[in-house]
Amino acid sequence: MNFDLSPDQKLLESTAASFVKKESPVTRFRALREDPVGWSKSLWKTMGELGWLGLAFPESAGGLGGSFVDVAILLEQFGAALLPEPFVASVLCAGTAILRLGSAEDHEALLAPLIAGDTSLALAWAERGGRYDPTWVETTATPKGDEYVLRGEKIFVLNGHAADSIVVSARTAGSPGDSDGISLFVLPRDTAGLRITPVQTMDGQKAATIRLDDVVVSARSRLGAEGAAAPVLDEIMDLGAAAACAEGLGVMRTSLAMTVDYLKTREQFGVKIGTFQALQHRAVDMFIRTELTKGTSILANIKVEDPDPAERRFAVSAAKVELAIGGRHVTQQAIQLHGGIGITDEHDIGLYFKRMHVLNALFGDEEHHLARFAAQPAF
Amino acid sequence: MDLSFTPEQITFRDEVRAWIREAMPPRIREKAAVDGHFEHDEIMEWHRILHTKGWAAPHWPASWGGSGLDVTQRFILTEELELAGAPALSPFGLMMVGPLILQFGSDAQRKRFLPKILAGEEVWCQGYSEPNAGSDLASLKLSAEPDGKGNYVLNGQKTWTTYAQYADWIFVLARTDKTAKKQSGISFFLVDMKAAGVTARPTLTIAGTPAFCDTFFENVVVPGENLVGPLHGGWSLAKALLGHERTYIAAVGLSTRTLRRVKRIAATTRERGVPLLEVPAWRARIARLEIELWALRMANYRAIASAELGHAPGPESSILKIRGSEIMQQCYELAMDVMGHDALSWHNEPGTIPAIEDAIPPQFNYARAASIYGGSNEIQKNVIAKLILGLPS
Numbered sequence: 001m002n003f004d005l006s007p008d009q010k011l012l013e014s015t016a017a018s019f020v021k022k023e024s025p026v027t028r029f030r031a032l033r034e035d036p037v038g039w040s041k042s043l044w045k046t047m048g049e050l051g052w053l054g055l056a057f058p059e060s061a062g063g064l065g066g067s068f069v070d071v072a073i074l075l076e077q078f079g080a081a082l083l084p085e086p087f088v089a090s091v092l093c094a095g096t097a098i099l100r101l102g103s104a105e106d107h108e109a110l111l112a113p114l115i116a117g118d119t120s121l122a123l124a125w126a127e128r129g130g131r132y133d134p135t136w137v138e139t140t141a142t143p144k145g146d147e148y149v150l151r152g153e154k155i156f157v158l159n160g161h162a163a164d165s166i167v168v169s170a171r172t173a174g175s176p177g178d179s180d181g182i183s184l185f186v187l188p189r190d191t192a193g194l195r196i197t198p199v200q201t202m203d204g205q206k207a208a209t210i211r212l213d214d215v216v217v218s219a220r221s222r223l224g225a226e227g228a229a230a231p232v233l234d235e236i237m238d239l240g241a242a243a244a245c246a247e248g249l250g251v252m253r254t255s256l257a258m259t260v261d262y263l264k265t266r267e268q269f270g271v272k273i274g275t276f277q278a279l280q281h282r283a284v285d286m287f288i289r290t291e292l293t294k295g296t297s298i299l300a301n302i303k304v305e306d307p308d309p310a311e312r313r314f315a316v317s318a319a320k321v322e323l324a325i326g327g328r329h330v331t332q333q334a335i336q337l338h339g340g341i342g343i344t345d346e347h348d349i350g351l352y353f354k355r356m357h358v359l360n361a362l363f364g365d366e367e368h369h370l371a372r373f374a375a376q377p378a379f
Numbered sequence: 380m381d382l383s384f385t386p387e388q389i390t391f392r393d394e395v396r397a398w399i400r401e402a403m404p405p406r407i408r409e410k411a412a413v414d415g416h417f418e419h420d421e422i423m424e425w426h427r428i429l430h431t432k433g434w435a436a437p438h439w440p441a442s443w444g445g446s447g448l449d450v451t452q453r454f455i456l457t458e459e460l461e462l463a464g465a466p467a468l469s470p471f472g473l474m475m476v477g478p479l480i481l482q483f484g485s486d487a488q489r490k491r492f493l494p495k496i497l498a499g500e501e502v503w504c505q506g507y508s509e510p511n512a513g514s515d516l517a518s519l520k521l522s523a524e525p526d527g528k529g530n531y532v533l534n535g536q537k538t539w540t541t542y543a544q545y546a547d548w549i550f551v552l553a554r555t556d557k558t559a560k561k562q563s564g565i566s567f568f569l570v571d572m573k574a575a576g577v578t579a580r581p582t583l584t585i586a587g588t589p590a591f592c593d594t595f596f597e598n599v600v601v602p603g604e605n606l607v608g609p610l611h612g613g614w615s616l617a618k619a620l621l622g623h624e625r626t627y628i629a630a631v632g633l634s635t636r637t638l639r640r641v642k643r644i645a646a647t648t649r650e651r652g653v654p655l656l657e658v659p660a661w662r663a664r665i666a667r668l669e670i671e672l673w674a675l676r677m678a679n680y681r682a683i684a685s686a687e688l689g690h691a692p693g694p695e696s697s698i699l700k701i702r703g704s705e706i707m708q709q710c711y712e713l714a715m716d717v718m719g720h721d722a723l724s725w726h727n728e729p730g731t732i733p734a735i736e737d738a739i740p741p742q743f744n745y746a747r748a749a750s751i752y753g754g755s756n757e758i759q760k761n762v763i764a765k766l767i768l769g770l771p772s
Contacts, residue, residue, distance in 0.1 A: 001451065001684040002381045009380075069380045260768050272771050280764035281757070287768060288698045295677025295695070296670075302382045318670045325671075371659070374666035 048117020079250025094121035101224030160208030240363035411464035461632025506551035
């Protein structure tokens with residue numbers, strides 16, 4: 001066992017920490033809340049130049065062949081600074097789908113410009129009737145000669161409002177809930193019949209509702225064999241959940257640090273409020289929760305790449321539940337300890353509270369992962 | 380970053396497991412199988428068996444009969460013993476006074492006391508708390524006055540002296556200077572429980588068994604050679620004990636075993652014919668606690684890995700005692716809840732409730748002590764607030 005970062009990983013961590021401090025102070029995110037895209041294409045390009053957008057991809061696909069532990073180092077810093085660029089949606093969700101199921105040509109056409117920071121992507125998997133189950137696909141893809149006709153609706157597609165291309169799951173056979181019969185299609189955003197409606201999320205970021213009204217696509221836009229996408233979607237759900245854990249850990253750390261700072265400076269009754277034992281113990285409880293989440297987040301970072309899907313699910317679901325328990329506790333207490341100022345939009349702590357809530361709801365909430373954890377053979 | 384044990388560590392774990400299976404006497408094995416309550420003589424029997432293997436005090440230096448095992452191996456050994464349901468050895472000699480004598484004692488004291496602690500020939504108890512000195516330990520009043528002949532005379536009372544009724548020796552903090560600031564007038568003594576004037580009176584605990592005692596000292600003469608460390612310097616000894624290895628304190632193995640019991644009970648306890656383990660609400664509750672236990676286990680792993688690399692204990696180690704005790708309590712509480720009516724049973728004839736459930740009600744009760752002893756969880760939080768978060772006092 002060894003949980004120390006390697007020298008390279010320490011360098012990545014310090015580079016990312018100073019990058020977000022310099023390039024992405026929370027004031028930038030505040031301004032981007034009013035922007036229709038909600039993130040910066042020039043900063044995305046810089047992230048590409050730093051090699052970060054290729055970190056998760058193998059060298060054979062033009063990436064750097066990093067591990068998920070490396071990716072998590074970035075994500076924790078992104079979370080700590082509320083960086084809104086669409087790393088998870090583009091790289092981990094759509095990117096993994098293309099990497100696993102696409103051809104070498106797909107890699108060249110779709111991953112190369114993503115890795116360079118020239119494009120961004122999205123994965124449209126969630127449907128209103130399916131909550132967090134990616135096999136609940138009511139959207140249909142009906143073969144018609146050398147083409148498919150897609151019909152259906154996808155909700156809260158992360159980066160769907162801005163992505164150059166959207167990977168869409170649709171059913172080529174079977175019924176909602178079946179693992180077999182799900183295919184993924186790559187649709188450029190200007191595809192006829194693809195209706196993208198931007199929506200706001202609670203944390204000040206953006207997503208999209210996507211309607212597919214008899215969208216006709218060529219069979220070449222299908223990724224991989226027909227009907228075989230479910231295992232990759234299952235893996236992506238775990239990557240997304242593990243990413244939420246890493247980002248959430250950054251959110252928790254910042255929330256704790258801001259709160260401890262506040263306790264050391266705010267005065268009431270003529271003394272620093274951090275002298276009150278009742279508040280000290282609340283702060284310690286926040287610290288304990290942050291440390292516990294760090295541990296399970298490490299577990300998820302390592303196990304999310306485990307070749308055995310049962311091991312992967314067990315660890316990631318555990319980590320996502322622990323994130324929900326800890327993240328909720330820490331950000332709620334952070335607001336409580338800030339008092340009235342914590343309720344204002346003007347103070348940053350509320351932004352962290354909201355981001356945490358969104359991360360808890362993405363890629364499976366606490367109840368979903370509790371049930372999933374208990375359904376694994378190791379339970 | 381690496382979560383796995385090395386092949387050598389896995390081999391060691393398998394050896395430990397096989398040895399425990401082999402070495403455990405039938406009577407102890409029977410109780411272990413149902414997590415029964417071990418009597419003092421059974422605990423000492425197991426102590427002596429572990430000693431023959433060299434594993435009674437794995438954390439002691441090899442020169443004093445320790446095992447020579449490294450941090451991770453010690454963790455593996457502790458966890459395997461807990462997972463096997465083996466009797467927990469009395470910590471007062473092996474974990475507390477032994478390491479203190481090693482660090483602060485004279486050569487003569489080491490030679491006199493350590494071998495007998497190791498062999499289980501002398502049993503120890505701890506004399507820290509007093510009726511009016513609990514969390515505020517430094518306000519203790521047991522007085523030790525020189526008699527002019529090189530001895531000290533002790534008068535006063537200690538309380539919560541666990542297993543004093545079986546102990547041969549007690550280590551005490553006593554006040555040797557009543558005029559000094561309260562922390563600076565305290566000294567550390569080793570006292571023979573058979574000395575004239577020492578009386579241990581067992582107290583029934585909420586578990587229904589007499590675990591701890593009130594121990595009274597009436598003109599007890601203690602030879603000067605039984606003072607450990609400098610006169611009036613006892614407080615720093617007491618504090619040093621808290622700085623010793625605490626990676627064992629999370630009791631991850633014990634809670635893992637208790638949670639397995641919970642699942643076994645839930646698999647055989649039915650409501651309207653359905654095993655509780657198949658009922659989603661119960662499954663979710665068990666799953667949640669198992670996940671919280673995983674979080675504790677990871678914190679423990681991080682503390683061990685860090686100690687293995689020679690780092691000073693990091694923030695993760697400060698939470699082990701708090702979370703370890705809370706999770707242990709939650710495991711027993713869940714076991715009680717799963718048992719339903721069986722949880723009402725209190726020290727009845729064997730067979731009244733299934734054997735696997737028998738010990739749970741007393742254990743559930745005694746587990747409440749875990750968040751109090753060794754420095755209450757609130758005291759631990761005070762320390763974290765000050766030393767880690769840097770909050771003002």
